[in-house]
Amino acid sequence: MKKIDVKKMDREKIVGTYGRFDLVADHGKGAVCVDEEGKEYIDFTAGIGVNSLGFCDDEWVKAVTKQLKKLQHVSNLFYTEPQARVADILTQRTGMKKVFFANSGAEANEVAIKTARKYSNNKYGNDINWIVTLENSFHGRTMGTITATGQDAYHKDFYPFLGHFAYCRPDDIDDLYEKVTDQTCAIMMEMVQGEGGVVNLSKEFVKAAEELCQRKDMLLIIDEVQTGIGRTGKLFAYEYFDVKPDIVTFAKGIGGGLPIGGALFGERACDVLKPGNHGTTYGGNPVACAGALEVLNRIDDAFLTEVEKKGVYFKEKLSAIPEVSSISGMGLMIGVELKKKNAKDAVNEALEKGLMILTAKEKIRLLPPLTITYEEIDKGLKILEDVLK
Incomplete structure (x- = not known):
């Protein structure tokens, strides 16, 4: 095939919704990405938390390829074994009752929103439909x-919006009590605000939200799109907070690189949606589910313990860098606040030196593959330290 100028063709042919970094990725293995010129990069991004087993994991590729040769798609009008097996593992390991499969985190959160409104509308009428989320x-x-x-920043230019959402200050229990009214049907939150700067919530605040939902018969929705599937050292981050959600949304890391998301439903929410209330053509696709099965089978207790250890190791090493001001996050979801250097400048300079990292607000964000080795961690952090100096 004739070699093309990828960057030029992208600029001319693809809608410019992304501020792309100056890297044309060609192939990869584990936590190493290789560009079209053969230069290697240590990957601390995992495709924004997607490649949980790294690039082209042998067993994951084998599982996906095997399914691809059997059945690539059939639609949700029929049953498939991979989808049933993924649902069985997720419900057994969480104690939740049922799963709805989608293709992405946004779609997973959409079904959670619809379920919360239908739950309250069915019981109390159409006036109970507000949802409280966090600033x-x-x-x-x-x-x-x-x-x-x-x-x-995300609302600019797109009015009018859906409506009936209220925004509470994170970790402000008094504000939460004020924002929740008799018209509220659900509280929705991330345990660690990823795009918001890798900001951890407090256990006291999350427990207060759970108590409020139980007392007022509202649904507690936990968005685990970025924090779920082992990223924080637990299968889901809410396990650190001693709460029992009604809906847990997930995506990103479960597919290992293929698009799959969904929502787990607890006792109160599992039978709210009926045939025709919601649907998706591709959700729970058998090939994506084959990848998810491999990911879930690999993420056992020993694997999760190792993720926790790697998270601690990252933080210890980062703390020793004089230019680092503070560190946030859980497990292998890490936010790094810098004393002087601009985070975006640091990301671009790191890329030039062979390290792929992300930003989140004014912080550097690290989301490496969960399988990253200590040698790769050291190599990547050495590049980061050199950049910050």
């Missing part, structure tokens, strides 16, 4: 989830 949150880019997102 600084991020739940997606569809018209519903962008409204749920508590950041003005």
Whole structure:
């Protein structure tokens, strides 16, 4: 095939919705990405938390390829074994009752929003339909989830919005009590606000939200799109907070590189949606589910313990860098505040030296593959330290 100027063709032919970094990725293995010129990069991004097993993991490729040779798609009008197996593992490991499969985190959050409103509408009438989310949150880019997102920057230019969302200050229990009214049907939150700057919530605040939902018969929705599937050292981050959600949304890391998302439903929410209430053509696709099965089977207790250890190791190493001001996050979801250097400048300079990292607000954000080795961590952090100096 004739070699093309990828960057030029992208600029001419693809809608410019992304501020792309100056890297044409060609192939990769584990936590190493290789560009079209053969230069290697340590990957601390995992495709924004997607490649949980790294690039082209042998067993993941084998599982996906095997399914691809059997059945690539059949639609949700029929049953498939991979979808049933993924649902069985997720419900067994969480104690939740049922799963709805989608293709992305935004779609997963959309079904959570619809379920919460239907739950209250069925029991109390159409006036109980407000949802409280948090300032600084991020739940997606569809018209519903962008409204749920508590950041003005994402709202610019797209009015009118869905409506009936209220935004509470994170970790402000008094404000939460004020924002929740008799018309509220749900509270929706991330345990760690990823796009909002890798900001951890306090256990006291999350427990207060759970108590409020139980007392007022509202649904507690936990958005685990970025924090879920082992990213924080637990299968889901809410496990650190000693709460029992009614809906948990997930995506990103479960597919290992293929698009799959969904929502887990607890006792109160599992039978709210009926045939025709919601649907998707591709959600729970058998090939994507084959990848998800491999990911879930690999993420056992020993694997999660190792993720926690790697997270601690990252933070210890980062703390020793004089230019680092503070560190936030859980497990292998890490935010780094810098004393002087601009985060975006640091990301671009790191890329030039062979390290892929992200930003989140004014911070550097690190989301490496969960399988990253300590040798790769050291190599990447050495590049980062050199950049910050």
